[in-house]
Amino acid sequence: MAAFKGIRRLLRIRSTPRSILREVDDEVRFHLQMRIEDLMRQGHSPDDARAGATREFGDLSAARSELASIDRRTARKGEWREWVASLGQDLRFSFRGLRARPAFTVTVLLTLALGIGANAAIFSVVNSVLLRPLPFARPDRLVHLWETYESKVDSRSEASYPDYVDWRARTKTFSDMAGYQGSGFIFGGSQPLTVRGARVTANFFDVLGVRPIVGRTFAVGEDAPGAARVVLLSYGFWQRQFGGDRNISGRSVTLDGGPVTIIGVLPKDFVFGGRAAGAELWAPIDRSAQTREVRGNHWLNVVARLRAGAGIQAARADMSSVMRALAVEFPRSNSGRDGQVVALHDELVGSVRPILILLYGAVVVVLLVACVNVANLLLIRGADRQREIAVRVALGAGRGRLVRQLLTESLLLSVCGGVLGLIVAQAGVRSIVGLVPARQALTIPGLMAAGLDTTVVTYALLTSLVAGLGFGIVPAFRSTKSALHDALKNAGRGSIGGASRLRDILVIGELALTVILMSGALLFGRSLLRLLSINPGFRSEQIVTTTVVLPGSQYSSDALTVAFFQRFAERIRELPGVESVGFTSKLPLDFGNSMGFRIVGQPEPSPENTPTASYRLVTPEYFRTLGIPLVKGRGIGGGDVARAPAVVVVNRAFVAAYMGAQDPVGQLLTSRNDTVHVVGVVGDVPIGNLEDKIPPTLYLSFAQTSENAMAMAIRTRLDAAQMAPALRRTLASMEPNAALTPVTTMDDLLGQSPSVFMRRFPLFLVGAFAITALLLAIVGVYGVVSYSVAQRMREMGIRTALGAPPRSLMVLVMRHGGAMAAVGIVVGVTAALGLGTFAEKLLFGVRANDPLTYLTVAAVLAAVAVGATLIPARRATRVDPATALRTD
Amino acid sequence: MPTDLDLLQGTLDTLVLKTLSWGPRHGYAVARWIKATSDGTILVEDRALYVSLHRLEERGWVESQWGLSENNRKAKYYELTTAGRRHLVQKAADFTTYATAVFKILQTA
Numbered sequence: 001m002a003a004f005k006g007i008r009r010l011l012r013i014r015s016t017p018r019s020i021l022r023e024v025d026d027e028v029r030f031h032l033q034m035r036i037e038d039l040m041r042q043g044h045s046p047d048d049a050r051a052g053a054t055r056e057f058g059d060l061s062a063a064r065s066e067l068a069s070i071d072r073r074t075a076r077k078g079e080w081r082e083w084v085a086s087l088g089q090d091l092r093f094s095f096r097g098l099r100a101r102p103a104f105t106v107t108v109l110l111t112l113a114l115g116i117g118a119n120a121a122i123f124s125v126v127n128s129v130l131l132r133p134l135p136f137a138r139p140d141r142l143v144h145l146w147e148t149y150e151s152k153v154d155s156r157s158e159a160s161y162p163d164y165v166d167w168r169a170r171t172k173t174f175s176d177m178a179g180y181q182g183s184g185f186i187f188g189g190s191q192p193l194t195v196r197g198a199r200v201t202a203n204f205f206d207v208l209g210v211r212p213i214v215g216r217t218f219a220v221g222e223d224a225p226g227a228a229r230v231v232l233l234s235y236g237f238w239q240r241q242f243g244g245d246r247n248i249s250g251r252s253v254t255l256d257g258g259p260v261t262i263i264g265v266l267p268k269d270f271v272f273g274g275r276a277a278g279a280e281l282w283a284p285i286d287r288s289a290q291t292r293e294v295r296g297n298h299w300l301n302v303v304a305r306l307r308a309g310a311g312i313q314a315a316r317a318d319m320s321s322v323m324r325a326l327a328v329e330f331p332r333s334n335s336g337r338d339g340q341v342v343a344l345h346d347e348l349v350g351s352v353r354p355i356l357i358l359l360y361g362a363v364v365v366v367l368l369v370a371c372v373n374v375a376n377l378l379l380i381r382g383a384d385r386q387r388e389i390a391v392r393v394a395l396g397a398g399r400g401r402l403v404r405q406l407l408t409e410s411l412l413l414s415v416c417g418g419v420l421g422l423i424v425a426q427a428g429v430r431s432i433v434g435l436v437p438a439r440q441a442l443t444i445p446g447l448m449a450a451g452l453d454t455t456v457v458t459y460a461l462l463t464s465l466v467a468g469l470g471f472g473i474v475p476a477f478r479s480t481k482s483a484l485h486d487a488l489k490n491a492g493r494g495s496i497g498g499a500s501r502l503r504d505i506l507v508i509g510e511l512a513l514t515v516i517l518m519s520g521a522l523l524f525g526r527s528l529l530r531l532l533s534i535n536p537g538f539r540s541e542q543i544v545t546t547t548v549v550l551p552g553s554q555y556s557s558d559a560l561t562v563a564f565f566q567r568f569a570e571r572i573r574e575l576p577g578v579e580s581v582g583f584t585s586k587l588p589l590d591f592g593n594s595m596g597f598r599i600v601g602q603p604e605p606s607p608e609n610t611p612t613a614s615y616r617l618v619t620p621e622y623f624r625t626l627g628i629p630l631v632k633g634r635g636i637g638g639g640d641v642a643r644a645p646a647v648v649v650v651n652r653a654f655v656a657a658y659m660g661a662q663d664p665v666g667q668l669l670t671s672r673n674d675t676v677h678v679v680g681v682v683g684d685v686p687i688g689n690l691e692d693k694i695p696p697t698l699y700l701s702f703a704q705t706s707e708n709a710m711a712m713a714i715r716t717r718l719d720a721a722q723m724a725p726a727l728r729r730t731l732a733s734m735e736p737n738a739a740l741t742p743v744t745t746m747d748d749l750l751g752q753s754p755s756v757f758m759r760r761f762p763l764f765l766v767g768a769f770a771i772t773a774l775l776l777a778i779v780g781v782y783g784v785v786s787y788s789v790a791q792r793m794r795e796m797g798i799r800t801a802l803g804a805p806p807r808s809l810m811v812l813v814m815r816h817g818g819a820m821a822a823v824g825i826v827v828g829v830t831a832a833l834g835l836g837t838f839a840e841k842l843l844f845g846v847r848a849n850d851p852l853t854y855l856t857v858a859a860v861l862a863a864v865a866v867g868a869t870l871i872p873a874r875r876a877t878r879v880d881p882a883t884a885l886r887t888d
Numbered sequence: 889m890p891t892d893l894d895l896l897q898g899t900l901d902t903l904v905l906k907t908l909s910w911g912p913r914h915g916y917a918v919a920r921w922i923k924a925t926s927d928g929t930i931l932v933e934d935r936a937l938y939v940s941l942h943r944l945e946e947r948g949w950v951e952s953q954w955g956l957s958e959n960n961r962k963a964k965y966y967e968l969t970t971a972g973r974r975h976l977v978q979k980a981a982d983f984t985t986y987a988t989a990v991f992k993i994l995q996t997a
Contacts, residue, residue, distance in 0.1 A: 023954075023964070026962065026964070027915060027938070027963075027964045028938070030915075030916065030957070030961060030962070030963050030964070031919070031934060031938075033961070034957075035916065035934075038920075056933070056934055057933065057934040057935055058933035058934060058935035058936070059935060060935075062935070063935040063938060063939070066939055067938055067939065067942050070939070070942040070943055070945075070946050071942060071945075071946075073946055074942070074945055074946040077946065
């Protein structure tokens, strides 16, 4: 009975709106006729019978349309049910088919899991860093403001406080602006911690539109000199240090050696990054009058919110006109200075955007290679299934039905691959984020939050579907087309020509894509080598470093600070394993401040041409400890103390920029009201980025101008972990309120510096992608060549029988791989050259069209492609003519 | 004197399903059977009957198929599905419980 119904359903002709209405009419007509006959049999006249039957029936035309509309619904439901049923059938069939070929299925699933997983992992970073809006109100309306100027050191700077005040008062395109400055704090009383933080103007969180989750943000006037000291906590710091206590507001804690009141906690998703990287404590800006009143003192980073209706162009014009007016009013400090307006999102993530886009491009290429490989496997499998497909055609399956069956199989594969890919992505995101040194990671808002959320999972599944359609559609049509042509007629062989050419084209595409990735990886690799081979001008090996921070409230005078660091240096020098120790306000590679000065005896320059130089404070042993060579004169000496005449040591870049042919030693420089003697010249050491031009630099004597936070460089054979406990112990015994930043080595700092990271990060990832693509390409070449050898067994047999030496058969097969590689290389190199200009800015010391790179890639790829044909080539020579000719 | 019973849709559906429980029938046979079995007590417009049949089909409780009638005419036959049979058993039980309760209340008065 059930089987009977099944056949009935199978044979039922599709209902159309017309046929439905006709059937309703037929049914009603039959009813009326029967009733009329019954009534006439009971003795009614034909007219009476007709009238009676119609009356009993009710409204005929209403019934007609009502019944038809019910039937239309029924038909639609039936079609849907049948569609679902046949989909279930297709799925079951696909599943059985895939289980029957485990090697094929596992290969495809692993390929797809890698391709989709890597893709989703990079996408989650792209999404979190580039696509997701910053965690502020209307973040697209926020901008970052800078001052720009021409100098030998830098071309843009922070604002001075008086400039900021004038910007706020005079500009018309901003609804408000606020200032901030990254800062370190010493938190807690005994055994204090160094904590990253920032100092901000009182309106900072109002401008960003950030509301605290506990307590309040700063009130107007809390950044004024003399106001009570208050601090805001980040969510993470609140959780770690206070266990998320909601009654935290009003509690007094020790910060930088003095009491301060906690007023609130910032939301969990709040991060700023950039110059306030990793900030966990937020306090009002420095209150000392000196930092606020001097217009030449540039230290305040400024964020602003555009007024409704004002665009960034209008803001730029507005800033420029205000800066021009200030230059006229304050020529000594402001001439030659202009303003710069940058969208806040660009300011914070602009530096990593090209890298992320490049990585996303690379990972899309990997997915393409993966899809091409799967498409090839499906084509080969389709060719093997010709007979099965032909049988189904013979049994009456339409082409559309067959295509759908094959596509269902592709989609089943791709969705399963996508789900496995999510596991790969989960591991991938962690390792990608882990590759970023903490110092860099904290500057990029959103990076640490990257992970698998609903957006990424949706993306991965959509990618799977698109990939499934992409790699499935051509094989599906191709397999069924030849099946229709050759149904049951020698089905195994008929289709070789067209399908094998398509397979070759796919492999060529795969090889070309691999060339692009390999070239990229090699270019980054060579950039990194060039970068690491730069002589940094000092000996970075065997240097342990950390920064000592003294509580400002206790060490308020230069004398106290200098005395402390001198005693501390003596104690460190006595520690076992220490050769020498030097202090500096900024280590090499740290950006620092710069100052303007005049050279006594040279004509007074116009205000905008005032010479500037980067400067740092050092102790006498600093140059010797870092191995910075003395070129001329003397270094900073033990006698260069507060009472003695002020001295300065300059670098070679300084001499080249400002001294001309004069002997620098003995020259006098004046800056503000101080005069310093140039006593010596040392070698150049990078400031900021390793690859940047080294700016003129001044080294001042620490004993003559002290600071509370000093970096320490220790030359020792011990490593950072061995050195750290002794350093902490010594510091705690001398000053329990002082803090140490994490102890590290100079080599690690070099390795984690942005310049190295910006090459090493893409090198690792693009390199990994290139290797993946290369492996996939090997599988692709191997698969296609061995399949073609299997198809040509008979031909090989005949050749052997006719006396062809095995060698010539091998050449025949290997030439197939070689030809595909040759075309793939030409296409790939052409494409890579075209794309290279995009990556040019990320490279260092090597051009994007570097011939050696492309030659290397071409050689490797050709060797690998031909190598992949070795096994099938050997197989071709072992064909026994008799067996080959006997197989059907 | 036949009572004018205003049949609820659900009740009519149940009666139609019952009519089909002995085997496939066409619409006219269903109408005739209901009229005869209820001794003319239950008067239904034929239109309502057909709406009921078609809706039962939409819900999957009956299936229809064209066939030949007893006098060799093309007629649409309706047949209970398994789901329809299950539904009928359930409805019949519900209705009996309900009617018994109503009858009991009316008797005690």
